[in-house]
Amino acid sequence: MTIDESDIARLPKVVLHDHLDGGLRPATLIELAAQAGHDLPTTDPAELAAWFVHAASSGTLELYLETFGHTVAVMQTEAALRRVAREAAIDLAADGVVYAEQRYAPEQHQGGGLSLQQVVDAVQAGFDEGIAAAAVSGRTLRVGTLITAMRHADRGDEVAALALANRANGVVGFDIAGAEDGFPPARFASAFRALAEANFPVTVHAGEAAGLESIAEAVHVAGASRLGHGVRIVEDIAIVRPDGGEPDDGEPDVGAEAELGLLAHWIRDHQIPLELCPTSNVQTGAAGSVATHPITLLRDLGFAVTINTDNRLQSGTTLTREMTLLADEAGWSLDDLRDATVTAAWNAFIHHDEREALVEDVILPGFAVPAAGRHLA
Template sequence: MTIDDAAVAALPKVVLHDHLDGGLRPATIVELAAEVGHELPSTDPTELGEWFLRAASSGTLELYLETFDHTVAVMQTEEGLRRVARESVVDLAADGVVYAEQRYAPEQHLSKGLSLQQVVDAVQQGIEEGVAEAAAAGRTIRVGTLVTAMRHADRGDEIAALALANRGRGVVGFDIAGAEDGFPPSRHASAFRALAEAFFPVTIHAGEAAGLESIAEAIHVGHASRIGHGVRIADDIEVVQEGSDAGEEREARLGHLAHWVRDHQVPLELCPTSNVQTGAAPSVADHPITLLKDLGFAVTVNTDNRLQSGTTMTREMTRLVTEAGWTLADLRDATVTAAWNAFIHHDEREQLVEELILPGYVELNSGRHRA
């Protein structure tokens, strides 16, 4: 079966790795920047969107992260946070996303006097408004938030406590993010212990700018249930035989860490376009996500930052089809894997898969959307 763009757009989607401050509409940035007096590279929304894409395509994570100076600057008030969160949910729902986890770092939104709790409250209000707006447009979406601590700062314990205080009020998990190399998960070991003792889900950015040790610490120090990116796990894999059209399967030798990640089916929140931009992968066609998929790792497809990557879930999935040879079954499996590893309870995951995801793939497979 040939999958066209319209078919991919119609598929139900799950995104586990999507940054709230990386998904703003350019027009919203322009309007909010004018209100707070923040200078932008351009005040034309189209030009600004193009600037973000160019700036984020520098080839390093550090330069990629500099683009957030502009998005975070306009997210310092309750009104700004609420609007950004609402619009993000509406945009995800319009892209066919039925379940999303939005992550953000409350400590980055305090420059105008908000407290950490006020930041969380404003984001949650915006998300609820976005869900309602999407529903009014006939779209179903559920959104949980991941409260993030910046890995170069020393507020891990405080942000972990904030996440736990908002458990059951929209916050479904904890994360650390920011410059990875030189700032390992072990810097926040006490926060991870507290979260583990409270049975609270954790995902950790690892294996993007830093390598195998970062992934190992995320698992064994951070008690991570998922790995944010994790693309560098490929460094622990040696391909000894490529697959062929004659039916020969790809064979590889796995190191101890790669075996652990695969054996325990630790989900990898892979972000193809973003990983190419930061230099973590050479291209979407040669992105390790396809190797990992073929070898049986628990791979999921994600956007990371829709603004900086000029992307959507539809675009990520379409690129995997057109550039890396993915099939409808591959897209389905990655989506189901994401749903089964969402930070919601087992019965809720089951309902998500059985009622929202699989029926959409059955409809497509019936032939209603063929190229």
């Protein structure tokens, strides 16, 4: 049995890991670049979209991150930030997303003289406008903002304070992002303490470009409630076959068992959600293909997996596309997609009663409707 992409497009979706500066429309980027006097590789929207996907498919996180030089460059005014946020909300709603957590680093948008608070206010105004526009089109969307601090900078305490100051202004959590290897969460220990004391949710980019030590610090030093990516937790999982052979040697893995290390056990035992991004993980070299992406193994082993886009522009993707790829290339069923969506909803950075309403009133009924639309291969 296969699932038709049109059925997936109609499903209610939850995305927990989607970057505001990684989701610009190519045409918007071109217009804003012209206004800012910023040179782009091309001014043709289709060619620019293809350039981003190609440039981001370098195989390393560091080169992937270089593409943001273009998007961040055009997001330095209140008007530009407001427009990008408005269009992001509209595009997510059009993809069937009913709850989205959008993350961005305010410190990266001060090149035009904006204060950190002005950046937050402009983005929030854009989200509000986009949500209202989506509602006119019959789409319901809620957006929660994740304020991000950049790993290589030294503004963790300041950005954490900004997040706390805006918890009644749409901000639902805190994140650190950027070059992972060499910039551990421990650099922001004081910020994470302040957030914990204020009972404020934290997610951390970890286990993408760096391995198990990065994941361990995210959980035990930063106190992360979720892991941004976390795909390299598979390095603490050994697949053992009765015949002593190695997995993927061409022989069937009949009777194979997974042996988890202590960290993998901790992540699974505590059901710490993994914000997995299949296409992006392939682009940065954290996974070989969607077909072999660890998300399927982790799902089968009982980890709390969620499906995410990461950067829709750089990956040329949507949440519908990510789900369709998992169905087509990794054999995911509609029930698998539902379970991952429910997991995402139950681990959103909103209150328990709000999560319950999201699951019971929106997600589960929405997944029940397309059942008759399944297509046999």
